[in-house]
Amino acid sequence: xxxxxxxxxxxxxxxxxxxxxxxxxxxxxxxxxxxxxxxxxxxxxxxxxxxxxxxxxxxxxxxxxxxxxxxxxxxxxxxxxxxxxxxxxxxxxxxxxxxxxxxxxxxxxxxxxxxxxxxxxxxxxxxxxxxxxxxxxxxxxxxxxxxxxxxxxxxxxxxxxxxxxxxxxxxxxxxxxxxxxxxxxxxxxxxxxxxxxxxxxxxxxxxxxxxxxxxxxxxxxxxxxxxxxxxxxxxxxxxxxxxxxxxxxxxxxxxxxxxxxxxxxxx
Numbered sequence: 152x153x154x155x156x157x158x159x160x161x162x163x164x165x166x167x168x169x170x171x172x173x174x175x176x177x178x179x180x181x182x183x184x185x186x187x188x189x190x191x192x193x194x195x196x197x198x199x200x201x202x203x204x205x206x207x208x209x210x211x212x213x214x215x216x217x218x219x220x221x222x223x224x225x226x227x228x229x230x231x232x233x234x235x236x237x238x239x240x241x242x243x244x245x246x247x248x249x250x251x252x253x254x255x256x257x258x259x260x261x262x263x264x265x266x267x268x269x270x271x272x273x274x275x276x277x278x279x280x281x282x283x284x285x286x287x288x289x290x291x292x293x294x295x296x297x298x299x300x301x302x303x304x305x306x307x308x309x310x311x312x313x314x315x316x317x318x319x320x321x322x323x324x325x326x327x328x329x330x331x332x333x334x335x336x337x338x339x340x341x342x343x344x345x346x347x348x349x350x351x352x353x354x355x356x357x358x359x360x361x362x363x364x365x366x367x368x369x370x371x372x373x374x375x376x377x378x379x380x381x382x383x384x385x386x387x388x389x390x391x392x393x394x395x396x397x398x399x400x401x402x403x404x405x406x407x408x409x410x411x412x413x414x415x416x417x418x
Contacts, residue, residue, distance in 0.1 A: 183325075183351070184286075184287050184289060184351060184353070185351035185352055186241070186242060186287060187221075187287055187322065187352065189222040189224055189245060190221075190224050190382075191382075192222070192223075192224045192227075192252070193224075194380065194382040195382055196382055197224055197225050197228055198228070199377050199380050200225070200282060200283075200311050200377060200409065200411065201225070201228060201229055203311075203376075203377050203411040204280075204309050204311075204411060204413065206373075206375065207372060207373035207411075207413045208278075208309065208372065208373070208413045210229060210232060211232035211233065212232075212233055212234075212277030212278055212306075213234045213235060213277050214234065214235045214236075214237065214275060214277050215229065215233040215236045215237065215276065215277065215278050215279075215280070216237045216238070216239075216269075216271065216275075216276045216278070216279045216301065217229065217230070217237070217238040217239075217279075217280045217281075217282070218239060218266045218279060218280065218281045218284060218294075218298065219240055219266065219283075219284030219287070219288075220238035220239065220240045220245075220261065221240055221242070221249070222245045222252070223238065223249035223252050223253065223261070225280070226238045226249070226259075226280075227249075227252060227253065227259075229280060229282075230258070230259065233258070233277070233278070234258060235260070236258055236259045236260070237260045237261075237262075237271070237276075238260070238261045238262070239261075239263070239264035239265070239266070239269065240263065240264070241263065241264070243263050246261055246262065249261050265294075266284070266288055266294035267288075267290050268297065269297045269298070269300070269301050271301045273300050273301065274301070274303040274304065275302075275303060276301055276302055276303060276306060277303060277306045277307070278306060278308075278309060279298050279301065279302050279306070279307075280308075280309040280310075281298070281308075281309070281310050281312075282309070282310075282311045283312065283313070283409065284312075285310065285353070286313050286322075286352040286353040286354060286355070287352055291353075291363065295363060295364060295366075296367075299366075299367050299368065299369060299416065302416045304368075305415065305416065306415070306416050307372070307413055307414065307415055307416075308364065308369060308413070308414040308415075308416070309412075309413055310360065310364070310410075310411075310412040310413075310414070311377075311409050311411050311412075312354070312355050312360065312409060312410055312412075313340075313352065313353070313355065313408070313409060313410075314340075314354065314355065314376060314405075314406070314407055314408060314409055315340045315341070315343070315346075315354040315355060315356045315359070316405055316406045316407075317340060317354075317406060317407060317408045317409075318337060318340065318341065318406070319333070319337060319338075319339075320333030320334070320336065320339045320346065320350055320354075321333065321408065322350055322351050322352040323350075323351050324336060324349040324350050325349060325351060330351070333349075333350060336349075340354050356410075357410060360410060360412055364412070364414055368417050368418045369414045369416055369417075370414065371412070371413075371414055372413040372414060372415050373411075373412070373413045374410070374411070374412055375404075375410075375412075376399070376404040376405055376407030376409065376410060376411060377399065377407050377409050377411060378395035378396075378398050378399050378404070378407045378408060379395065379407075379408045381395065
């Protein structure tokens with residue numbers, strides 16, 4: 152899955168200076184992180200995650216920033232009710248694809264850039280989103296500092312990321328110099344040291360995410376979870392989707408494929 156952006160695209164080699172005086176809450180991983188692959192336009196994964204956000208925060212405002220926008224499959228839908236939509240990603244090919252999609256729509260501004268160095272003023276955006284992105288960021292502490300900086304007081308930070316309680320790893324794993332589908336190793340997310348060593352993307356618990364994000368004025372508004380969208384599943388998909396819907400309405404939703412989190416900047 153992101154393994155599919157369901158996985159998107161921010162990796163940078165910038166690290167917090169050792170003498171900065173601030174402890175790194177999310178240190179660099181012990182292996183190289185992947186960039187992931189953007190989802191296709193129009194797949195149900197897009198609406199599923201955006202619907203989850205909209206249950207907890209209005210998806211409207213003056214300015215939106217989507218960090219790690221990939222090809223824009225999420226951004227173009229999320230940005231419909233914003234006056235200005237800004238999007239950054241490290242992959243030029245994805246940015247070019249996005250630009251072609253929004254050609255002639257002046258409210259979209261799409262650029263190559265990294266989450267660790269956002270070219271925007273302080274307190275600028277009503278909403279900042281990072282949808283299946285933070286698992287791919289090397290210097291996550293620095294990126295989160297930048298997101299806090301550009302988000303205005305009273306604005307929302309929307310996050311979707313891999314859930315460590317989901318029993319299957321949705322990205323690839325590395326063994327030596329070879330890459331393998333992680334589905335060959337069921338329950339890998341439950342073994343944190345092994346997952347950190349093998350997986351090409353991070354995963355998170357609710358506590359992990361809160362500890363990383365809730366500093367310097369950000370507070371939790373809501374938690375939610377989504378089950379796999381099964382966009383590429385063919386056999387028995389209707390019945391499986393009905394089951395996924397039931398699970399999302401039950402306490403078992405905490406085992407969903409992604410955590411959905413909404414944070415607000417106070418002060």
